[in-house]
Amino acid sequence: MRAMVIVIAVFSVLFTTRAFPYVDSLWIAGGVGSPGDLASVEVWLQYEGGGVTDSLEAFDIPLTWDAQICSVEAITVGPDFATWTFQGTIDNNGTEGPPALPKVGLSAYTYGPPIGPPFVERGTHLVATVDFRIFDMASPGDSVYIDTLMQAFSPPLYLGFMDKMGLLTYAPAYAGDFISVFYCGDCNGDGWVTFLDLSYLNDYISHGGPAPFGSGDVNQDEVVDADDLSYLSSYLFDGGPPPCGIDPLPCALISSLTDSVEIGDTVICCDMTTLSLPITLKNTSTLMGMTFALEYDTALVVCDSVRFNSGLFHDWSQETRIDTDSGTILMAVWTPSLIAPHHLSPDSYEAATLWFSSLVPPEAQEGISQIDATFILPDHTVSLVDHNQTVLSPTSTPGTLHISSHCGDVNADCTITFADALYLRNYYYQTPPGSPPPICEGDVNLDGTITFADALHIKNYYYQTPPGSPPPCEPALSLIPITDERRVLE
Numbered sequence: 001m002r003a004m005v006i007v008i009a010v011f012s013v014l015f016t017t018r019a020f021p022y023v024d025s026l027w028i029a030g031g032v033g034s035p036g037d038l039a040s041v042e043v044w045l046q047y048e049g050g051g052v053t054d055s056l057e058a059f060d061i062p063l064t065w066d067a068q069i070c071s072v073e074a075i076t077v078g079p080d081f082a083t084w085t086f087q088g089t090i091d092n093n094g095t096e097g098p099p100a101l102p103k104v105g106l107s108a109y110t111y112g113p114p115i116g117p118p119f120v121e122r123g124t125h126l127v128a129t130v131d132f133r134i135f136d137m138a139s140p141g142d143s144v145y146i147d148t149l150m151q152a153f154s155p156p157l158y159l160g161f162m163d164k165m166g167l168l169t170y171a172p173a174y175a176g177d178f179i180s181v182f183y184c185g186d187c188n189g190d191g192w193v194t195f196l197d198l199s200y201l202n203d204y205i206s207h208g209g210p211a212p213f214g215s216g217d218v219n220q221d222e223v224v225d226a227d228d229l230s231y232l233s234s235y236l237f238d239g240g241p242p243p244c245g246i247d248p249l250p251c252a253l254i255s256s257l258t259d260s261v262e263i264g265d266t267v268i269c270c271d272m273t274t275l276s277l278p279i280t281l282k283n284t285s286t287l288m289g290m291t292f293a294l295e296y297d298t299a300l301v302v303c304d305s306v307r308f309n310s311g312l313f314h315d316w317s318q319e320t321r322i323d324t325d326s327g328t329i330l331m332a333v334w335t336p337s338l339i340a341p342h343h344l345s346p347d348s349y350e351a352a353t354l355w356f357s358s359l360v361p362p363e364a365q366e367g368i369s370q371i372d373a374t375f376i377l378p379d380h381t382v383s384l385v386d387h388n389q390t391v392l393s394p395t396s397t398p399g400t401l402h403i404s405s406h407c408g409d410v411n412a413d414c415t416i417t418f419a420d421a422l423y424l425r426n427y428y429y430q431t432p433p434g435s436p437p438p439i440c441e442g443d444v445n446l447d448g449t450i451t452f453a454d455a456l457h458i459k460n461y462y463y464q465t466p467p468g469s470p471p472p473c474e475p476a477l478s479l480i481p482i483t484d485e486r487r488v489l490e
């Protein structure tokens with residue numbers, strides 16, 4: 001530390017003497033890592049000095065950072081300066097000299113031949129690699145900026161470069177950078193753990209893709225292999241343990257008003273026991289994946305199966321889960337590779353279909369007429385991932401279940417009309433031959449057999465002739481309002 005202070009002092013004196021208008025640069029290439037990891041930060045300089053004949057004799061670079069999440073373990077001088085006299089000083093606690101800040105000093109010099117190693121030519125050079133240890137208690141998503149100490153002293157101390165004459169220093173332009181703490185499992189480094197990390201990790205394991213940002217060794221067995229893919233998949237889709245045992249923050253969605261997901265309406269009518277529900281996607285964003293996390297009303301239906309449109313997503317990875325106890329559905333589909341991603345162009349698509357079995361007993365349906373129930377609850381989570389790997393929250397609409405009376409709706413179109421009367425009549429008289437039997441209850445007058453009288457019962461109800469004609473399966477007099485529209489049909 002003493003050497004650093006001395007060198008800084010020398011530079012501060014020299015710098016005040018004179019400065020050339022050449023543009024020298026100093027910049028940081030930040031590091032990333034998970035808690036406990038080493039994050040290597042590179043310090044680079046570009047020396048222009050006094051012009052084409054100039055070269056570099058010394059540099060002195062004091063840096064600082066917020067020591068809440070990491071400390072420096074080691075400094076390795078860059079290869080171009082390996083033969084110089086180098087002093088890398090580490091003061092993680094800010095106790096080894098003013099200012100009372102965590103700091104490192106990167107100082108090196110040569111006197112040049114014949115006394116010392118050669119000067120270094122103008123150009124771009126790696127000053128040093130600084131290895132920061134990210135603390136175990138650092139929180140995923142934390143970051144810390146590596147700054148200069150230029151303004152920390154009063155009067156200011158200047159980081160600087162010294163030319164081969166040993167007389168001049170230059171205050172370089174400075175560009176700092178961050179050390180960031182990635183979640184274990186945030187392999188693509190976007191700050192969240194999602195299915196994109198599966199794609200990224202698979203690229204790395206199987207297709208020579210780049211190394212993960214956040215650790216890919218999510219099961220912590222010291223190797224990154226297919227077991228980690230299984231582990232991460234289990235976490236994402238089956239409630240398995242989180243990567244490295246650390247629960248990542250839930251993904252923050254960016255609201256997108258121009259993308260929408262509509263969960264369609266569906267109907268239980270007649271004695272239907274199964275129903276299907278389409279999910280329509282209207283995307284203005286080019287997509288790389290999507291997740292539908294839905295909840296349904298377990299009092300009304302049970303989910304039997306869910307499926308993405310195989311024509312759209314046949315080469316994408318997908319997972320679907322149904323928990324019939326809690327009434328939750330998880331569906332995800334995504335590009336299997338981030339190196340060669342498959343995109344879904346902006347358009348309107350039937351993206352998926354959900355199949356349910358009705359839990360509404362037929363006798364309940366008889367007493368219910370056109371009850372609408374929101375059975376896909378509005379607090380579901382639907383997200384889309386665009387081609388920039390941004391996770392979007394589209395506008396979405398819930399699904400509604402229409403429960404319709406079934407007695408007398410013999411053609412199962414969910415309404416009772418004159419067509420039902422015709423349908424029954426045709427069946428009874430077999431005109432034309434082969435006219436099918438009622439799909440729903442056809443014995444609407446409840447006399448135990450299907451006859452022409454049942455067709456008449458429906459017709460009379462529909463046209464209300466005579467007024468007060470009872471609805472199907474309700475022989476008692478029941479006053480039903482009659483619309484003008486129905487009279488016109490007559």
Ligand SMILES: [Ca+2]
Nearest residue numbers: 186188190192
């Ligand atoms: Ca990620």
Ligand SMILES: [Ca+2]
Nearest residue numbers: 217221223228
């Ligand atoms: Ca592993």
Ligand SMILES: [Ca+2]
Nearest residue numbers: 409413415420
């Ligand atoms: Ca009907």
Ligand SMILES: [Ca+2]
Nearest residue numbers: 443447449454
């Ligand atoms: Ca009958």
